[in-house]
Amino acid sequence: AQSVTQLGSHVSVSEGALVLLRCNYSSSVPPYLFWYVQYPNQGLQLLLKYTTGATLVKGINGFEAEFKKSETSFHLTKPSAHMSDAAEYFCAVWGGYQKVTFGTGTKLQVIP
Amino acid sequence: SQTIHQWPATLVQPVGSPLSLECTVEGTSNPNLYWYRQAAGRGLQLLFYSVGIGQISSEVPQNLSASRPQDRQFILSSKKLLLSDSGFYLCAWGTEGFSNQPQHFGDGTRLSIL
Numbered sequence: 001a002q003s004v005t006q007l008g009s010h011v012s013v014s015e016g017a018l019v020l021l022r023c024n025y026s027s028s029v030p031p032y033l034f035w036y037v038q039y040p041n042q043g044l045q046l047l048l049k050y051t052t053g054a055t056l057v058k059g060i061n062g063f064e065a066e067f068k069k070s071e072t073s074f075h076l077t078k079p080s081a082h083m084s085d086a087a088e089y090f091c092a093v094w095g096g097y098q099k100v101t102f103g104t105g106t107k108l109q110v111i112p
Numbered sequence: 113s114q115t116i117h118q119w120p121a122t123l124v125q126p127v128g129s130p131l132s133l134e135c136t137v138e139g140t141s142n143p144n145l146y147w148y149r150q151a152a153g154r155g156l157q158l159l160f161y162s163v164g165i166g167q168i169s170s171e172v173p174q175n176l177s178a179s180r181p182q183d184r185q186f187i188l189s190s191k192k193l194l195l196s197d198s199g200f201y202l203c204a205w206g207t208e209g210f211s212n213q214p215q216h217f218g219d220g221t222r223l224s225i226l
Contacts, residue, residue, distance in 0.1 A: 009153060032213065034213065036217075041121075041219070041220070041222070042219050042220065043116075043118075043202050043203075043204070043216075043217030043218050043219050043220050044156075044202070044204075044214075044217040045217070046215055046216075049213075090155065090156070094213060099158050099161065099171065100158075100213055100214065102155045102156040103155055104153060104154055104155040105153075105155055
């Protein structure tokens with residue numbers, strides 16, 4: 001079985017501040033992990049993914065995430081928030097032959 | 113380049129009416145295709161996926177159905193819509209074989225049932 005939990009349905013940060021969006025997963029096999037971003041009234045766009053190898057993954061728009069097996073976490077970070085980062089972010093997990101499971105999303109608000 | 117088209121962008125339908133949402137993909141062959149429904153605060157729910165023409169797997173029993181008449185065309189249908197069918201419907205495709213990862217999403221259809 002696999003599942004993903006995103007802590008915090010809403011996160012607010014000031015422009016220029018650190019962005020930290022939390023994701024914890026559960027998987028019975030080594031997982032593939034993903035972060036997607038969704039802007040209003042649009043589909044999802046893949047930000048980054050972890051499959052195997054290096055545990056620190058860099059994605060588009062300056063985002064990165066670190067796979068921590070011991071903590072079953074895959075938190076998304078960005079050193080300095082920009083107004084254009086305001087969107088909803090989804091963490092997702094794939095573990096074996098099951099379909100990708102998405103978290104319930106975290107809406108990021110960037111305050112000027 | 114690879115693109116995905118989904119239409120209509122918005123749709124308002126009365127309860128009991130039929131539904132047909134269409135999704136087409138360009139720039140790739142034999143993609144895995146997906147229909148998701150997104151409800152506020154509930155993430156994405158996988159409704160159907162297809163690994164080839166005429167091959168449809170249903171994830172959630174409901175009054176919706178899907179068809180794939182051509183390699184890059186995926187259609188979501190209903191004979192009689194329910195109020196609970198309201199939501200944001202997303203089509204997606206992917207090519208990473210066994211990982212079943214949707215890589216690219218359409219811009220979605222916002223369906224409101226009256």
